[in-house]
Amino acid sequence: MANLKLTDVAKVYGGQVEVLKDINLDIKTGELIVFVGPSGCGKSTLLRMIAGLEKISGGTLEIDGTVVNDVPPSERGIAMVFQSYALYPHMTVRENMQFALKIAKKSQAEIDKAVEAAAEKLQLTEYLDRLPKALSGGQRQRVAIGRSIVRDPKVYLFDEPLSNLDAALRVATRIEIAQLKEQMPDSTMIYVTHDQVEAMTLASRIVVLDALKDNGHKYSIAQVGSPLELYETPNSEFVARFIGSPAMNLLEAEIVGTGETTTLKTTLGGGTITSNVPSTPQDQGAKVNIGIRPEDAIETDADDYAFAGEVEVEERLGEVTLLYFKRAHPDADQVIGKLQGIHPTHRGQTIRLAADPSKVHIFRNGVSLLYR
Ligand SMILES: Nc1ncnc2c1ncn2[C@@H]1O[C@H](COP(=O)(O)OP(=O)(O)OP(=O)(O)O)[C@@H](O)[C@H]1O
Numbered sequence: 296m297a298n299l300k301l302t303d304v305a306k307v308y309g310g311q312v313e314v315l316k317d318i319n320l321d322i323k324t325g326e327l328i329v330f331v332g333p334s335g336c337g338k339s340t341l342l343r344m345i346a347g348l349e350k351i352s353g354g355t356l357e358i359d360g361t362v363v364n365d366v367p368p369s370e371r372g373i374a375m376v377f378q379s380y381a382l383y384p385h386m387t388v389r390e391n392m393q394f395a396l397k398i399a400k401k402s403q404a405e406i407d408k409a410v411e412a413a414a415e416k417l418q419l420t421e422y423l424d425r426l427p428k429a430l431s432g433g434q435r436q437r438v439a440i441g442r443s444i445v446r447d448p449k450v451y452l453f454d455e456p457l458s459n460l461d462a463a464l465r466v467a468t469r470i471e472i473a474q475l476k477e478q479m480p481d482s483t484m485i486y487v488t489h490d491q492v493e494a495m496t497l498a499s500r501i502v503v504l505d506a507l508k509d510n511g512h513k514y515s516i517a518q519v520g521s522p523l524e525l526y527e528t529p530n531s532e533f534v535a536r537f538i539g540s541p542a543m544n545l546l547e548a549e550i551v552g553t554g555e556t557t558t559l560k561t562t563l564g565g566g567t568i569t570s571n572v573p574s575t576p577q578d579q580g581a582k583v584n585i586g587i588r589p590e591d592a593i594e595t596d597a598d599d600y601a602f603a604g605e606v607e608v609e610e611r612l613g614e615v616t617l618l619y620f621k622r623a624h625p626d627a628d629q630v631i632g633k634l635q636g637i638h639p640t641h642r643g644q645t646i647r648l649a650a651d652p653s654k655v656h657i658f659r660n661g662v663s664l665l666y667r
């Protein structure tokens with residue numbers, strides 16, 4: 296059981312390199328929080344500060360109401376699992392898993408009980424006497440997780456634990472982590488990943504980090520929400536494009552009708568399109584970007600459409616067909632359509648895309664109209 300509270304947490308390396316600023320986050324017992332963000336935005340730094348491996352430069356970290364900024368890592372009740380699992384090669388799975396408990400001078404009976412319970416949770420019972428070299432990558436990562444479980448920590452921190460595994464093992468291990476979490480409903484977990492699917496499937500809430508507007512090298516929280524909140528109602532273009540793959544299409548447009556729903560006209564050709572996002576009379580004429588996810592784009596023959604373009608490249612994956620449109624000008628983002636299933640070839644054809652009004656996002660100066 297552990298609640299974590301981060302208040303105005305900041306990190307400055309070496310007294311001058313500011314990395315993180317204004318990190319405010321309340322994490323409740325039992326949550327699985329996933330941190331995502333561009334490479335170098337400070338995800339590992341944040342985990343290491345929570346673990347106590349890195350000094351907190353500003354603000355406070357509380358665990359269950361007690362400020363722990365100056366509490367050493369071993370007394371925080373936190374276990375961290377890294378990308379490189381670093382098992383002791385000359386020790387068996389059992390010896391690796393019990394190592395920390397031996398150091399802590401627990402009784403052998405206590406140690407055996409903890410190791411066997413953890414092995415069962417992780418389906419490692421039959422491997423307890425093997426050396427790490429005789430295990431697959433996924434099994435080794437499970438041993439690394441087992442090493443932390445035996446200590447019965449209040450909080451688990453995972454820093455890209457699956458990124459060394461091949462695609463199939465990643466999927467299998469991801470599902471095992473999800474099941475493990477279900478078996479430990481009172482444990483709090485914080486998980487860093489670059490993998491969209493891991494973030495979407497494991498998280499109770501996702502924390503998206505982004506560069507602060509005033510300074511491209513300092514990062515803070517852009518949005519916190521459940522996976523589908525972030526997918527359906529991103530607060531900014533950055534979050535909109537960060538969550539979902541391929542990224543949301545952004546199209547320049549002008550607001551031509553306001554009210555409970557908003558009517559927009561795209562700047563680069565295209566007709567008018569309606570969005571269920573409400574707007575005020577002051578928004579009339581505003582230059583905005585409309586956002587349509589590739590999977591929400593619908594092929595249409597109608598005169599009201601958001602985008603028309605020539606299909607330059609097509610990827611037919613069976614499950615879906617991806618259409619990459621020729622850019623209207625060299626600096627324009629590429630528009631992508633994702634159609635369900637298999638279609639006759641579209642290559643070289645000019646087609647029109649529209650979307651259901653409930654799927655049309657509107658951003659002004661990068662910020663969603665829903666969040667102003
Ligand atoms: N010991 C250090 N001294 C100075 N700067 C550091 C130190 N450790 C990390 N940094 C810098 O802090 C920033 C954040 O690094 P961090 O490793 O936390 O990023 P990350 O989000 O985990 O990136 P990735 O996704 O690539 O793992 C980077 O710009 C990095 O160069």
Ligand SMILES: [Mg+2]
Nearest residue numbers: 338339340454
């Ligand atoms: Mg990292």
